[in-house]
Amino acid sequence: MSKHLPEATLRRISLYLRSLSEWEQEGVQTVSSTRLAEAAGTTPATLRKDLNLLGSHGRRGVGYKIETLRPVLETALGLTQPWRVAIVGAGHLGRALSGYAGFTTRGFEVVAVLDASPEVVGTQTGERLVEDAAALEDIVKERGVTLAVLTVPGPAAQALVDRVAAAGVASILSFAPVAVSAPPGVHVNRVDLSTELQLLAHQAGPGLGERRA
Numbered sequence: 001m002s003k004h005l006p007e008a009t010l011r012r013i014s015l016y017l018r019s020l021s022e023w024e025q026e027g028v029q030t031v032s033s034t035r036l037a038e039a040a041g042t043t044p045a046t047l048r049k050d051l052n053l054l055g056s057h058g059r060r061g062v063g064y065k066i067e068t069l070r071p072v073l074e075t076a077l078g079l080t081q082p083w084r085v086a087i088v089g090a091g092h093l094g095r096a097l098s099g100y101a102g103f104t105t106r107g108f109e110v111v112a113v114l115d116a117s118p119e120v121v122g123t124q125t126g127e128r129l130v131e132d133a134a135a136l137e138d139i140v141k142e143r144g145v146t147l148a149v150l151t152v153p154g155p156a157a158q159a160l161v162d163r164v165a166a167a168g169v170a171s172i173l174s175f176a177p178v179a180v181s182a183p184p185g186v187h188v189n190r191v192d193l194s195t196e197l198q199l200l201a202h203q204a205g206p207g208l209g210e211r212r213a
């Protein structure tokens with residue numbers, strides 16, 4: 001990524017990109033700021049601010065040319081080369097993610113699904129067979145894994161962060177509900193569904209949950 005952008009901006013850019021990709025597949029060539037903002041659930045003013053940050057300016061009365069804007073957004077999100085993903089933990093969540101076709105269309109290729117349980121290793125998930133997590137380091141090197149997705153129970157997460165980081169993976173997405181630390185230069189993002197739910201509950205305001213119950 002060429003410049004540091006706030007997380008909220010990056011989240012919106014990801015939504016813009018998703019809409020642009022869909023429209024491009026339908027043969028749409030240009031899009032107005034109003035339509036793109038609406039699809040991402042934001043305002044045209046915020047959209048223009050975001051895109052100005054990336055040096056992309058729409059033309060009054062014409063809007064944004066999708067063919068030009070899409071690569072700008074992909075570069076901002078670091079999607080210039082496909083990410084090679086290893087999913088570690090082939091339980092409920094790991095299996096659901098490994099079968100998610102949207103990964104590929106968004107620039108992420110699942111190149112390995114790993115698990116430590118002998119009952120799970122060798123089973124099919126999505127288009128892959130689950131492989132033994134003992135071979136993690138070899139697989140990372142052989143397949144050029146650039147992103148590890150950890151879908152393991154909390155107690156297993158830190159040791160796996162240490163292993164994938166030592167194997168050279170600099171980007172880790174962890175679904176485990178625990179804080180983990182990583183060496184400098186390794187980014188760990190946590191997806192914490194309970195926190196997201198609590199935020200939503202907070203935004204909805206007190207009492208709303210009860211009213212709908």
Ligand SMILES: NC(=O)c1ccc[n+]([C@@H]2O[C@H](COP(=O)([O-])OP(=O)(O)OC[C@H]3O[C@@H](n4cnc5c(N)ncnc54)[C@H](O)[C@@H]3O)[C@@H](O)[C@H]2O)c1
Nearest residue numbers: 089090091092093115116117133151152153154156175176
């Ligand atoms: N299922 C959900 O909806 C959900 C939602 C949010 C977060 N999470 C979190 O995601 C993680 C996975 O959840 P799940 O429901 O898929 O659990 P799961 O028990 O179905 O699967 C976990 C898998 O990880 C494997 N595993 C354990 N230790 C390992 C290790 N050291 N190396 C490799 N594999 C190992 C297990 O063998 C198992 O197959 C958990 O931390 C959970 O709290 C799950």
